[in-house]
Amino acid sequence: MGISRRKRKTRRKLEDSESRDIISSLPDELLGKILSCLPTKYAVATTVLSSRWKNLYKHTTTLDFDDSTYLYPRKNLGNGRRNDNASFREFVNKVLGECKSKISKFRLKCGDNIEFYLIHDWINAVFTHKIAEFELSVLDMRIPCVLQLCKLNCENLVVLRLDGELILRVPKSVTFPRLQVLVFKGIMFHGSSSIRFNAYCKSSSDNHSLNGILLGCPLLKELVIEGCDWNGGDLYFTNPLLRSLTFHAGIGGPLDQLNGCTIYMDLPNLVQFNYFECLAEQYEIRNLNSVREAQVDIHFNDDEFEEQDLCDAILDLITGVYCCQSLHLSSQCLEALTSGEFELPIFRNLTQLTLALGYDVSWNDVLLDFLNSSPSLESLTLVQGFLQRWQCSQPDDDEFLIKDEEVPPCVKFRLKFINIKDFRGFKGEMQMIIYFLENANILEEMVLHWDKRKRAKKFAAKEEEILELAKSSESCTIAFK
Amino acid sequence: MASSSSSSLSRVVVKSSDNNLFVVNKKVASQSQLLKQCIDNMEEKGTNDVILIPLSNVTSNILTLVLEYCEKHADFADDDNNNQELKQWDHEFLKKFDYATLNSLTMAADYMVTKSLLNLCCQFIADSIKDLTVQQIRQIFDIKNDFTPQEEADIKNENAWAFR
Numbered sequence: 001m002g003i004s005r006r007k008r009k010t011r012r013k014l015e016d017s018e019s020r021d022i023i024s025s026l027p028d029e030l031l032g033k034i035l036s037c038l039p040t041k042y043a044v045a046t047t048v049l050s051s052r053w054k055n056l057y058k059h060t061t062t063l064d065f066d067d068s069t070y071l072y073p074r075k076n077l078g079n080g081r082r083n084d085n086a087s088f089r090e091f092v093n094k095v096l097g098e099c100k101s102k103i104s105k106f107r108l109k110c111g112d113n114i115e116f117y118l119i120h121d122w123i124n125a126v127f128t129h130k131i132a133e134f135e136l137s138v139l140d141m142r143i144p145c146v147l148q149l150c151k152l153n154c155e156n157l158v159v160l161r162l163d164g165e166l167i168l169r170v171p172k173s174v175t176f177p178r179l180q181v182l183v184f185k186g187i188m189f190h191g192s193s194s195i196r197f198n199a200y201c202k203s204s205s206d207n208h209s210l211n212g213i214l215l216g217c218p219l220l221k222e223l224v225i226e227g228c229d230w231n232g233g234d235l236y237f238t239n240p241l242l243r244s245l246t247f248h249a250g251i252g253g254p255l256d257q258l259n260g261c262t263i264y265m266d267l268p269n270l271v272q273f274n275y276f277e278c279l280a281e282q283y284e285i286r287n288l289n290s291v292r293e294a295q296v297d298i299h300f301n302d303d304e305f306e307e308q309d310l311c312d313a314i315l316d317l318i319t320g321v322y323c324c325q326s327l328h329l330s331s332q333c334l335e336a337l338t339s340g341e342f343e344l345p346i347f348r349n350l351t352q353l354t355l356a357l358g359y360d361v362s363w364n365d366v367l368l369d370f371l372n373s374s375p376s377l378e379s380l381t382l383v384q385g386f387l388q389r390w391q392c393s394q395p396d397d398d399e400f401l402i403k404d405e406e407v408p409p410c411v412k413f414r415l416k417f418i419n420i421k422d423f424r425g426f427k428g429e430m431q432m433i434i435y436f437l438e439n440a441n442i443l444e445e446m447v448l449h450w451d452k453r454k455r456a457k458k459f460a461a462k463e464e465e466i467l468e469l470a471k472s473s474e475s476c477t478i479a480f481k
Numbered sequence: 482m483a484s485s486s487s488s489s490l491s492r493v494v495v496k497s498s499d500n501n502l503f504v505v506n507k508k509v510a511s512q513s514q515l516l517k518q519c520i521d522n523m524e525e526k527g528t529n530d531v532i533l534i535p536l537s538n539v540t541s542n543i544l545t546l547v548l549e550y551c552e553k554h555a556d557f558a559d560d561d562n563n564n565q566e567l568k569q570w571d572h573e574f575l576k577k578f579d580y581a582t583l584n585s586l587t588m589a590a591d592y593m594v595t596k597s598l599l600n601l602c603c604q605f606i607a608d609s610i611k612d613l614t615v616q617q618i619r620q621i622f623d624i625k626n627d628f629t630p631q632e633e634a635d636i637k638n639e640n641a642w643a644f645r
Binding site for chain 2: 025028030034035036038039042044045046047048049050051053054087088090091094360385455
C-alpha cells in the first residue's frame with residue numbers, strides 16, 4: 001500500500017501533459033500484447049478492472065495455463081481436488097473458445113488428474129492456429145499416453161517442449177522446418193498405445209524415431225533430451241546449426257539403452273555440450289570443434305565393458321571436445337578413463353578444468369596427464385569427492401607423487417586459480433598444495449573448501465599451517481570456505 | 482548537429498513531434514524498422530541529401546530514450562541475442578521509469594517498429610503488475626471501476642479459476 005501511494009505522488013507531478021488513465025491510453029492491441037506476457041490466469045483476472053478490460057484478454061496471442069500449483073491442495077482446506085479440476089477444465093474450455101486473436105504460443109502444465117482425451121482436444125484446438133511455441137507438461141502421469149503430432153502442428157513450430165511420460169508419434173512424412181528449440185523430457189518414441197487414449201494410433205513403423213525427428217529439424221539451435229526412451233539403438237546428432245545440446249539420462253529413462261551403441265556427432269556450431277548419460281560403446285565424433293563448455297558425467301556398468309573398452313569409450317568422448325575452453329569431468333569419467341591405458345589429446349584452448357576424483361582413482365593417476373595436455377590452463381578445480389574407507393583409516397598412504405615429476409608448463413606460466421573442494425588436510429592433499437604454491441609462479445588465488453562432513457576441530461590448526469607455506473607467487477591469496 | 486550532405490549515407494536526422502532534431506548514426510537508426518525502411522527507400526532513390534525523418538507521434542523526451550536503447554543494442558547487433566550483459570542493461574534501463582514514461586515508450590517502440598524494445602516494455606509492465614491486487618492495479622493506473630458490485634461478482638464467478 002505504501003509503495004503504491006508513493007508512486008501515485010511522483011506520478012502526479014509528471015501527469016500534466018499525460019492522460020489520466022495511464023495504462024488505458026494504450027490501444028487494445030498493445031494491452032493485448034502486455035496481457036500476452038502474463039500467464040492466462042492473470043490475464044483473465046484483469047477482466048474485473050473495468051468494462052474496457054472485460055474483453056481485452058481475448059486479444060492475447062499467448063495462452064499459458066498452469067494448474068500445477070493446485071495439484072496438491074493442502075488438506076483441511078474444505079474444497080476438494082475434484083472442484084479444482086472442474087474449474088480448471090471449465091476455464092481452459094472457455095478461454096480457448098473465446099480467443100479472437102491468432103494464438104502463437106501455447107503452454108499447458110497440469111497433472112494427470114485432467115483426462116488425457118481432454119488435453120488432446122485442447123491441443124487440437126490450439127493447433128488450428130499457427131503455433132510457434134508449444135509447451136506441454138503433464139506431471140505424475142501414471143499411464144503413458146500417446147501424443148500424436150501431424151504436419152499442420154509442426155510446420156510453424158519454433159519452440160517445442162514436451163515433458164511427461166508421453167509416447168510421441170510423429171508420422172514419417174512430417175518435418176520441423178522452423179524448429180529452433182526442442183526439449184524432450186520423459187518422452188518415449190515407441191510403445192503400445194495408451195489404455196486411456198488410443199485414437200489416431202497407427203503402427204509405430206509409420207512414425208519417426210528420435211533420430212528421424214532430429215533429422216527433420218534443419219534450423220535447430222537448442223536441444224534437450226532428458227530421461228527419454230528411444231528404444232535403444234545408435235543415435236545421430238548432425239544438426240548443422242545446433243549451439244546447445246543437453247543429453248541427460250534423467251530419472252525415468254532406461255539405463256541400458258546405449259549398451260553396444262554408437263553415438264555419432266557432427267555439430268560444427270555446438271558451443272555448449274552437456275552429457276549426463278550412460279556411456280555408449282563408442283563415439284564417432286566428426287566435428288565438435290566450436291564447443292566452448294563441455295560437462296561430462298557418465299554412468300556405466302562394469303560388467304558390460306572390458307576394461308580397455310571402457311577407457312577407449314570415454315577417451316573418444318573427451319577427445320571429441322578437445323577444442324573446448326571449459327571442461328568438467330565427473331568422478332565416473334576418471335574412473336572409466338583409468339581403467340585402461342590412455343593418451344589424452346592436447347586441449348589447446350582449455351582454460352578451465354574441473355576434475356572430480358573417482359572411486360579407486362588418485363590424482364597420481366590422472367592429474368599430471370591433464371596438466372601436460374592443457375597448455376593454456378588458467379583455472380583448475382579439483383573435487384576430492386567421495387571419501388573411501390581406506391583413506392579414512394590410512395590417509396597417509398596416498399602420497400602426492402607428481403611432485404617428483406617435471407612441472408608442466410601450464411602450472412609454471414599459466415595457472416591463476418586453484419579450487420580444491422572437499423578438502424580434508426590429509427598428507428597427500430597438503431603435498432598437493434605445497435606443490436602448487438611452490439611451482440605456480442603467477443597463481444592469484446587458491447580456495448580450499450573444507451569437507452563439511454569432517455569435524456571442523458582440526459581446521460584452524462591446518463589453516464594456520466597452510467598460510468605459513470612458501471609461495472612462489474607472492475601476491476597469491478589463500479581462502480578457506 | 483553538423484551534418485553535411487556527404488554524410489547522408491551514414492547518418493540520418495530524426496525530428497520529434499516537438500520539432501527537435503536528432504542526428505542518428507545509420508546503424509543505430511536501423512534498430513527501428515520504421516527508420517530503416519525510410520533509409521532503405523531513400524537509398525534506393527539514390528539521393529545524396531540529408532534524410533530527414535519526422536516522427537509526429539514521439540516527443541523528444543521519449544525519442545531520446547528510444548535512441549539510447551537503439552544505440553546500446555546497435556553495439557551488440559552482431560552478438561548473440563542471449564547476451565547477459567545486454568539483458569542486465571535492458572532491465573536497469575526500464576527500471577528507472579514510471580508507468581507514464583513506460584507507456585509512452587511502449588507506444589513509441591510500437592510506432593517506430595523497434596520490436597525488441599516493444600517486447601521488453603510489455604514484459605516489464607506485465608511482470609510489474611503480475612503480483613498486484615486488482616485494487617492496486619486500479620490505483621496505480623487510475624482505472625475507474627465502472628462495474629456494479631453485482632457485475633463484478635458475476636465476472637469473478639464466470640472465470641472462477643482465475644480468481645483463486
